[in-house]
Amino acid sequence: MTDDLATFDDALTMRHTRVFPHPIDLVWEAVSRGEHLETWLLPVSKVDPRLGGDFLFTWGSPEGTEGQTPGTIDEFDPPCAIRYRDPDGSYLKFELEPVDGGTRLYFIQHFAAGTNLEKWDYPGSDQPAGPDSPWRPGFCAGFHNFLDALGEFLAGKLTIEQQQPFIDEVRTGAFTGSFPPHVSHERELHLIEQYRTHIAQNCPT
Numbered sequence: 001m002t003d004d005l006a007t008f009d010d011a012l013t014m015r016h017t018r019v020f021p022h023p024i025d026l027v028w029e030a031v032s033r034g035e036h037l038e039t040w041l042l043p044v045s046k047v048d049p050r051l052g053g054d055f056l057f058t059w060g061s062p063e064g065t066e067g068q069t070p071g072t073i074d075e076f077d078p079p080c081a082i083r084y085r086d087p088d089g090s091y092l093k094f095e096l097e098p099v100d101g102g103t104r105l106y107f108i109q110h111f112a113a114g115t116n117l118e119k120w121d122y123p124g125s126d127q128p129a130g131p132d133s134p135w136r137p138g139f140c141a142g143f144h145n146f147l148d149a150l151g152e153f154l155a156g157k158l159t160i161e162q163q164q165p166f167i168d169e170v171r172t173g174a175f176t177g178s179f180p181p182h183v184s185h186e187r188e189l190h191l192i193e194q195y196r197t198h199i200a201q202n203c204p205t
Contacts, residue, residue: 003194004017005140005144005194005195005198006140006143006144006198007202008135008202008203008204009108010204011129011133011203011204011205012110012111012112012113012134013108013109013110013111014108014109014110014135014140015106015107015108015109016105016106016107016108016143016144016147017104017105017106017107018104018105018107018147018150018151019099019102019103019104019105020102020103020105020150020151020154021101021102022102022103022154022155023098023102023103024079024080024096024097024098024103025079026103026154027079027096027103027105027154028078028079028080028082028096030150030153030154031082031094031096031105031150032047032049032078032082032094033047033049034046034047034055035160036153036160037057038160038163038167039153039158039159039160039163039167040146040149040150040152040153040158040182041057041146041149041150042057042058042059042060042146042170042180043058043060043166043167043170043171044056044057044058044061044062044063044068044170044171045057045058047073047084048073049073049076049082050073050076051073051074051075051076052072052073052074053072053073053076054070054071054072054073055070055071055072055073055084056068056069056070056071057069057084058170060170060175060180061170061173062170062171062172062173063171069084069086070086070087071084071085071086071087071091072085073085074091075093079096080095080096080097081093081094081095081096082094088112088115089112090110090111090112090115090116091108091109091110092107092108092109093106093107093108093109093110094106094107094108095108105147107143107147109143111134115134116134116139117131117132117134120136122138122178123138123188123189123192124136124137124138124139124141124192124195124196125138125139126196128196128197128199128200128203129199129200129203129205130205132205133199133203133205135199135203136199137191137192137193137195137196137199138188138192140191140195140198140199141188141191141192141194141195142183142188144191144195145183145184145187145188145191146183148187149182149183152182158182163181163182166180166181166182
């Protein structure tokens with residue numbers, strides 16, 4: 001768990017930096033395999049881990065529902081980099097490098113210009129950097145929490161066996177909660193407030 005907030009490469013690109021006390025091959029498996037992403041990120045996550053392979057992220061909803069992200073892996077360099085790019089040009093990218101005692105991970109999120117500007121009603125869906133900015137406090141806090149969960153997963157404290165009931169509920173459409181079980185509601189609200197100020201003060205426009 002860390003309170004180090006993400007930084008902005010530019011108005012459309014955000015970067016989270018984490019160092020995990022685990023070997024690079026273990027971290028690579030965690031960010032490039034659907035069954036691992038389903039444990040610490042969100043189901044449904046399907047990945048064909050190769051250059052040109054397809055992926056699907058439904059972000060806690062069953063397949064075929066609104067808001068899912070299909071796309072293609074357009075950068076694949078095991079165990080150093082994988083980029084998940086969706087059809088509009090937005091992407092999620094994991095960059096890994098070995099460091100003394102572990103692995104440094106850069107998690108880079110980029111939105112194509114004009115995307116992610118719809119009005120939402122989830123907590124922290126405001127746009128502190130203005131109506132043309134895709135960055136929302138709730139969105140940023142959510143991914144910050146997921147990377148905390150990645151640390152727990154790598155340490156063996158968050159397992160697929162623990163998450164399986166939640167994964168099954170998502171796949172069948174039975175999950176009705178607003179927060180997955182591995183995300184602390186209290187911490188999420190705290191991070192939302194932090195990111196609201198951080199985005200307003202630091203996001204380029």
